[in-house]
Amino acid sequence: QVQLVQSGAEVKRPGASVKVSCKASGYTFTNYAIHWVRQAPGQRLEWMGWINGGNGNTKYSRNFQDRVTITRDTSATTAYMELSSLISEDTAVYYCARLIWRSSSHNWFDPWGQGTLVTVSS
Amino acid sequence: QSVLPQPPSTSGTPGQRVTVSCSGASSNIGTNAVNWYQQLPGTAPKLLIYTNDQRPSGVPDRFSGSKSGTSASLAISGLQSEDEADYYCAVWDDSLNGVVFGGGTKLTVL
Numbered sequence: 451q452v453q454l455v456q457s458g459a460e461v462k463r464p465g466a467s468v469k470v471s472c473k474a475s476g477y478t479f480t481n482y483a484i485h486w487v488r489q490a491p492g493q494r495l496e497w498m499g500w501i502n503g504g505n506g507n508t509k510y511s512r513n514f515q516d517r518v519t520i521t522r523d524t525s526a527t528t529a530y531m532e533l534s535s536l537i538s539e540d541t542a543v544y545y546c547a548r549l550i551w552r553s554s555s556h557n558w559f560d561p562w563g564q565g566t567l568v569t570v571s572s
Numbered sequence: 573q574s575v576l577p578q579p580p581s582t583s584g585t586p587g588q589r590v591t592v593s594c595s596g597a598s599s600n601i602g603t604n605a606v607n608w609y610q611q612l613p614g615t616a617p618k619l620l621i622y623t624n625d626q627r628p629s630g631v632p633d634r635f636s637g638s639k640s641g642t643s644a645s646l647a648i649s650g651l652q653s654e655d656e657a658d659y660y661c662a663v664w665d666d667s668l669n670g671v672v673f674g675g676g677t678k679l680t681v682l
Binding site: 550 | 604605609616617619628662664669671672674675676
């Protein structure tokens with residue numbers, strides 16, 4: 451079955467960087483994009499950006515443009531999200547999700563990874 | 573990134589019908605299809621409704637979605653205790669060139 455399995459929880463100091471992985475299985479990795487979404491404690495979902503699994507092209511939310519880097523390793527069928535210059539407000543659960551694309555106006559996330567808790571604390 | 577307004581909470585008793593609204597703009601809901609995600613407590617979001625009104629296999633037909641103009645709605649009929657969760661609408665925004673989520677609605681089954 452299609453599955454996204456993320457790396458484990460992280461604790462980071464302010465100013466550090468964190469890199470979260472998302473291992474895909476059960477489908478052809480290069481045929482789909484992977485998106486990243488985060489959720490601060492008790493807060494809504496917030497879209498961060500995405501990577502094309504085939505050509506590696508990326509697009510980032512303006513809110514994270516300067517601090518986020520999304521990459522992928524096709525041989526490992528794994529996508530990565532690195533967030534730099536961490537602050538306490540970056541404490542959140544980070545999710546990866548596969549995009550099902552039917553057209554520019556019809557696309558959705560399925561499935562989602564289980565989430566990775568990143569805690570930023572001094 | 574902008575947020576699509578949703579009521580922060582709603583509630584109902586078992587067997588009742590509840591609706592959750594999601595408001596948008598011409599650049600998002602007015603142009604693109606809306607999806608809904610269910611997030612049970614302590615778990616990752618799960619696809620509930622895609623392309624405005626389509627249910628993935630395994631989702632009961634008690635859940636239905638609709639869209640009109642720049643607004644969308646999720647309806648849950650025959651409410652059950654296991655429906656207690658947060659519900660998020662989501663849609664691609666052509667102006668922002670990214671995905672926007674609703675603020676989320678917490679459903680309580682009384």
